Amino acid sequence: DSGVTQTPKHLITATGQRVTLRCSPRSGDLSVYWYQQSLDQGLQFLIQYYNGEERAKGNILERFSAQQFPDLHSELNLSSLELGDSALYFCASSPQPTSVETQYFGPGTRLLVL
Amino acid sequence: GESVGLHLPTLSVQEGDNSIINCAYSNSASDYFIWYKQESGKGPQFIIDIRSNMDKRQGQRVTVLLNKTVKHLSLQIAATQPGDSAVYFCAENGYGGSQGNLIFGKGTKLSVKP
Numbered sequence: 001d002s003g004v005t006q007t008p009k010h011l012i013t014a015t016g017q018r019v020t021l022r023c024s025p026r027s028g029d030l031s032v033y034w035y036q037q038s039l040d041q042g043l044q045f046l047i048q049y050y051n052g053e054e055r056a057k058g059n060i061l062e063r064f065s066a067q068q069f070p071d072l073h074s075e076l077n078l079s080s081l082e083l084g085d086s087a088l089y090f091c092a093s094s095p096q097p098t099s100v101e102t103q104y105f106g107p108g109t110r111l112l113v114l
Numbered sequence: 115g116e117s118v119g120l121h122l123p124t125l126s127v128q129e130g131d132n133s134i135i136n137c138a139y140s141n142s143a144s145d146y147f148i149w150y151k152q153e154s155g156k157g158p159q160f161i162i163d164i165r166s167n168m169d170k171r172q173g174q175r176v177t178v179l180l181n182k183t184v185k186h187l188s189l190q191i192a193a194t195q196p197g198d199s200a201v202y203f204c205a206e207n208g209y210g211g212s213q214g215n216l217i218f219g220k221g222t223k224l225s226v227k228p
Binding site for chain 2: 004043044048090105108
């Protein structure tokens with residue numbers, strides 16, 4: 001158990017809908033990362049937050065947004081969902097925002113868009 | 115089991131043998147590398163990391179070798195066990211520490227025969 005929690009574990013929804021994925025980082029970690037894992041793209045970085053502020057952006061679609069709250073939990077919002085958004089979404093956390101620290105991953109949320 | 119990528123390289127070994135998983139990384143500015151293990155239905159689990167000022171690092175039953183000249187990383191698992199069966203990913207930080215996100219390789223599926 002990495003100490004990172006994610007809810008829900010599974011999510012099934014329809015095209016055009018909006019969903020929110022939630023992540024709680026490990027105790028003491030200030031930085032949160034979101035990754036998408038799909039069959040054809042592997043693990044892709046979406047966005048990073050550090051202590052409530054956006055730190056870095058990767059290949060995140062404009063339909064997707066995220067935020068980190070004062071209690072450090074983070075939410076990833078996916079809207080106008082398309083079939084191609086079906087994937088595993090992982091949250092990871094680390095104590096600081098730099099890239100020379102280990103990131104610990106949560107169990108993921110499996111999203112299926114029908 | 116969980117499948118990442120349509121053409122995931124597969125390594126099949128006998129229980130008790132040593133395994134070597136290879137990875138070519140892309141960015142010569144990367145100065146931090148991590149190996150993750152992902153079991154079916156779970157998030158990536160940290161195995162071992164190495165910084166670019168080292169060429170070898172050992173953990174419990176695992177060794178990571180780094181060859182910066184040819185941008186190559188390998189993970190050696192000693193006395194491979196059935197519980198080692200999983201997909202293994204190498205990751206690099208890609209930006210020399212200026213950003214926190216990781217860049218993941220496509221993964222290698224390790225299958226251990228009892």
